[in-house]
Amino acid sequence: MITPLIEYSNNLLVKMEIFNASGNHKVRAARQIISSGIERGEIVPNETTVIEKTGGNFGFGLISACQEFNVDLHLAVSLGFSKIKRQCLENLGATLIGKDLLAGGKTPKEVVEYPIENQESMERKYFFTDQFNNIDSLNGHINTTGPEIANQLKKITDRKDIYFVSCAGTGASLMGINEALSREGYSVEVCLVEPDGCNSKDNTFTDHRFEGMSVGVVPPFIKWEVIKDHTFVNQQRMLDAKKKFFLEYGQFLGNTSSACFHVASEALKREPDRPTLMIAYDHGLWYPEMVSKN
Ligand SMILES: Cc1ncc(COP(=O)(O)O)c(C=O)c1O
Numbered sequence: 001m002i003t004p005l006i007e008y009s010n011n012l013l014v015k016m017e018i019f020n021a022s023g024n025h026k027v028r029a030a031r032q033i034i035s036s037g038i039e040r041g042e043i044v045p046n047e048t049t050v051i052e053k054t055g056g057n058f059g060f061g062l063i064s065a066c067q068e069f070n071v072d073l074h075l076a077v078s079l080g081f082s083k084i085k086r087q088c089l090e091n092l093g094a095t096l097i098g099k100d101l102l103a104g105g106k107t108p109k110e111v112v113e114y115p116i117e118n119q120e121s122m123e124r125k126y127f128f129t130d131q132f133n134n135i136d137s138l139n140g141h142i143n144t145t146g147p148e149i150a151n152q153l154k155k156i157t158d159r160k161d162i163y164f165v166s167c168a169g170t171g172a173s174l175m176g177i178n179e180a181l182s183r184e185g186y187s188v189e190v191c192l193v194e195p196d197g198c199n200s201k202d203n204t205f206t207d208h209r210f211e212g213m214s215v216g217v218v219p220p221f222i223k224w225e226v227i228k229d230h231t232f233v234n235q236q237r238m239l240d241a242k243k244k245f246f247l248e249y250g251q252f253l254g255n256t257s258s259a260c261f262h263v264a265s266e267a268l269k270r271e272p273d274r275p276t277l278m279i280a281y282d283h284g285l286w287y288p289e290m291v292s293k294n
Pocket residue numbers: 026056057058167168169170171172173174211212213254256257281282
């Protein structure tokens with residue numbers, strides 16, 4: 001499906017992935033991974049079980065993609081994810097595996113390893129989507145998100161220089177969009193946003209609540225020469241931005257999108273005439289505990 005690119009205020013362009021199937025941008029990677037797996041014969045609909053260790057947005061994207069292509073989905077979801085998220089994943093059609101093992105201290109990685117390594121004795125055929133190492137994560141954005149944005153930009157502005165404010169988990173959306181826009185003749189300046197205390201380039205990570213970005217590994221798809229600016233946002237600024245976006249534009253953005261909105265707003269103060277692009281990755285209602293003090 002094509003999600004809207006909305007010009008919320010002069011030159012603030014927001015790609016509304018919160019309106020995508022399953023409510024976020026990760027469905028792009030999920031759909032590409034599943035459809036390519038089917039094309040290569042590695043996934044057989046109604047036969048293969050797709051397996052992944054995630055309870056985040058990629059899990060929701062996979063539910064949507066697996067239902068579209070008639071494939072069963074097993075997820076190992078860390079107990080660190082909120083109960084409501086785990087319940088929703090189940091209600092929407094995923095089977096959550098290894099609950100007892102996880103409660104006993106096993107990691108989601110260990111939980112998915114066993115079935116993958118013992119397919120024969122379990123009499124099941126598994127396909128591990130492996131989003132951090134699967135090139136189709138990137139291809140999903142090169143083939144869909146990026147070209148959509150390029151087409152939509154043409155209708156909004158004649159300018160070819162775009163400031164793209166983005167964060168990275170795998171780095172697939174950042175790199176895929178950058179690649180597709182560059183192919184369409186755009187000159188893209190990418191700003192990578194991270195939470196204070198994290199620096200993916202140096203492999204430095206701290207605990208934070210910006211779920212989905214700076215996830216504890218260097219984003220595998222990032223090519224660092226593409227990153228022109230690198231900006232760090234603290235929790236209060238992110239929360240203030242979330243509030244501002246809701247009050248001004250009526251959408252309750254997730255934490256990563258709110259951090260990007262803060263950085264995009266600052267960039268527009270410096271260069272109001274340059275189109276500044278950001279992604280509304282997901283919805284803020286997943287993060288209700290994030291309430292700002294003031
Ligand atoms: C809310 C949110 N924002 C940003 C990202 C980063 O996306 P990508 O993996 O394409 O870098 C993710 C990834 O899971 C996410 O869930």
